[in-house]
Amino acid sequence: MDAHFGTPQSARTWPAWLGFAAAAALLVLLTAAAASPAAAQDEEERERIAVLDLEPVGASEVETSALSDRLREELLKTGKYTLVDRNQLEAILDEQILQQATCTSAECALEVGRILGVRKIVTGRLSKIGDRTWQVSVQMLDVDTARTVRAESVIHEGRFVELIQRGMPELAAKLAGEEPAEPPPPPIVAQVEQEPVVAEEAPPPPPAEDKVRLWAGPSGFSMTITLEDSDTGETVTVEFGGGGIGLGVDFIIQQEFALWVAMHFGSIDSISTDNSFFSADAEDVEGEYAVVAGGVSAVIDLAPSKIMLGGGIFNAAVDFRGTFFGVPIDSDVSLTGILFDGRWD
Numbered sequence: 001m002d003a004h005f006g007t008p009q010s011a012r013t014w015p016a017w018l019g020f021a022a023a024a025a026l027l028v029l030l031t032a033a034a035a036s037p038a039a040a041q042d043e044e045e046r047e048r049i050a051v052l053d054l055e056p057v058g059a060s061e062v063e064t065s066a067l068s069d070r071l072r073e074e075l076l077k078t079g080k081y082t083l084v085d086r087n088q089l090e091a092i093l094d095e096q097i098l099q100q101a102t103c104t105s106a107e108c109a110l111e112v113g114r115i116l117g118v119r120k121i122v123t124g125r126l127s128k129i130g131d132r133t134w135q136v137s138v139q140m141l142d143v144d145t146a147r148t149v150r151a152e153s154v155i156h157e158g159r160f161v162e163l164i165q166r167g168m169p170e171l172a173a174k175l176a177g178e179e180p181a182e183p184p185p186p187p188i189v190a191q192v193e194q195e196p197v198v199a200e201e202a203p204p205p206p207p208a209e210d211k212v213r214l215w216a217g218p219s220g221f222s223m224t225i226t227l228e229d230s231d232t233g234e235t236v237t238v239e240f241g242g243g244g245i246g247l248g249v250d251f252i253i254q255q256e257f258a259l260w261v262a263m264h265f266g267s268i269d270s271i272s273t274d275n276s277f278f279s280a281d282a283e284d285v286e287g288e289y290a291v292v293a294g295g296v297s298a299v300i301d302l303a304p305s306k307i308m309l310g311g312g313i314f315n316a317a318v319d320f321r322g323t324f325f326g327v328p329i330d331s332d333v334s335l336t337g338i339l340f341d342g343r344w345d
Contacts, residue, residue, distance in 0.1 A: 050084040050113060051075065051122040054136065055104045058128035063160060067126055067136060070164050074172030075122070081176075084116055092116060106141060106148075113143035120149060122175065133157045136167060140175055150175055211252040217343070219246035219264040223289075223316065225333070234276060240318060241270040242289060250308075257298050258308065260341075264291040268320045280324060287320030297341055307344045314339045 051072045056064040075081050093103070096115055103112060106123070113121035124138030137153040152174035156163040170180040223240045244266015251259040268287030273280055295312015319332040 046080060046082045047120060048082045048084070048118050049075070049120040049122060049140075050089055050116050050118045052089075052103060052109060052112065054138075055123075055125040056128075057125050059126045059134075063128075064126050066164060067168060070168040071122075071138070071172060074169050075175065078172060078176040078178065084118060089116065106139075106146075109141060110143055110146055113141065119143060132159070134160070134163050134167070136163070136171055138171060138175065150177070211250075213250040213252065214248070215250065215343075215345070216245065216247050219244050219266060223318070223335070225335070236273060236275045239270075239272045239274075240268055240287075240289070240320065242266050242268040242287070244289070252299070257296060257310075259294075259296055260308075260310075260312075261294040262292075262341075264293070265289070268318065271320060271322050273324070282322030282324050282329065285320065285322040287318065287322075289316060289318045291316040293339055293341070295339070295341055297343075305344055307342075309342050311338060311340045313337070 051068065053068040054064050054071075069086070072083055072086070076083055092115060093112065096112075103109060104123070104125075109121050109123040120140050120142055122138055122140050124136065127135045127137070129135060134156045135153060136156075137151075139151040140149045141147070142149050152171055154163075154167045154171045154174075156167045173180040220243050225238045225240075227236045227238070228234070244264060246262055246264045248260055248262030253259060266289055268289055269285055271282040271285050271287075273282075291314050293312055293314035295310055297308040297310025300307040300309065313336070315334070315336045317332065317334050321328070321330045323329065
């Protein structure tokens with residue numbers, strides 16, 4: 001009697017595709033098993049750190065938040081750290097009634113690091129100096145020893161977006177103890193030769209029109225007469241002073257200078273004399289003066305005012321009366337000389 005043991009022959013017939021599928025599944029399981037210890041080991045080698053938001057100094061909250069997020073991204077790219085998620089960080093701080101914006105001291109940062117259970121914590125500040133200069137200063141603190149592991153900074157002058165693109169990768173590399181990557185070379189701009197443009201000469205300004213200006217205004221009078229004895233050399237000085245009104249005509253030749261003629265009228269109110277024997281002021285002074293003058297003056301335009309400074313020649317007639325040491329004096333003087341002129345309007 002023949003006996004057959006085992007599976008019937010019909011059950012041992014396997015479709016070809018089923019064998020291939022089983023082999024593939026086995027290969028995937030073996031690969032995952034081999035990779036899992038390596039991935040776990042790589043994860044264990046990364047330090048778990050937290051990065052607090054930078055403290056703004058002259059910068060806005062938007063700028064500070066953007067740089068803080070960029071710093072986290074670049075630190076993560078170094079492959080040396082595992083970062084506490086920002087949402088998780090803020091949730092824990094809310095539970096402890098703390099805020100990143102107010103946690104700026106090293107003691108506060110270390111306390112946050114102990115609460116989070118991280119080995120290191122990064123804190124720092126963003127300073128805006130002027131309109132286009134920025135400085136980012138950060139420090140990495142060891143939570144267990146309270147020591148500063150690294151302190152780094154970058155200074156950037158230019159647009160804020162360039163600080164995000166170039167400054168944060170450089171700062172993250174410094175914190176990780178790596179050499180910052182060389183920035184990409186600037187794009188090559190083709191030089192296109194252009195023919196020189198010859199500027200057309202501007203037409204000369206039209207000559208200033210001659211102007212005639214009448215004027216009137218208060219006038220001050222001051223005259224000094226010095227007399228000398230030809231035999232003895234003794235001198236006597238007489239000074240007259242007074243005030244009145246002036247009338248004149250200015251002929252504006254150019255914008256810079258003018259010719260003028262004027263007449264001044266007024267009264268004499270002081271007379272004094274001085275020689276080697278005595279000096280005295282006359283009392284009860286009365287008198288009149290009339291001056292005819294002409295000359296040239298420079299015109300200084302200090303918009304909205306103008307100043308005229310110059311000089312010329314004059315002819316003056318002075319009639320005065322007074323009392324010297326109780327002796328009445330009544331006289332008149334006619335003089336021709338050089339004068340100084342100064343006016344403004």
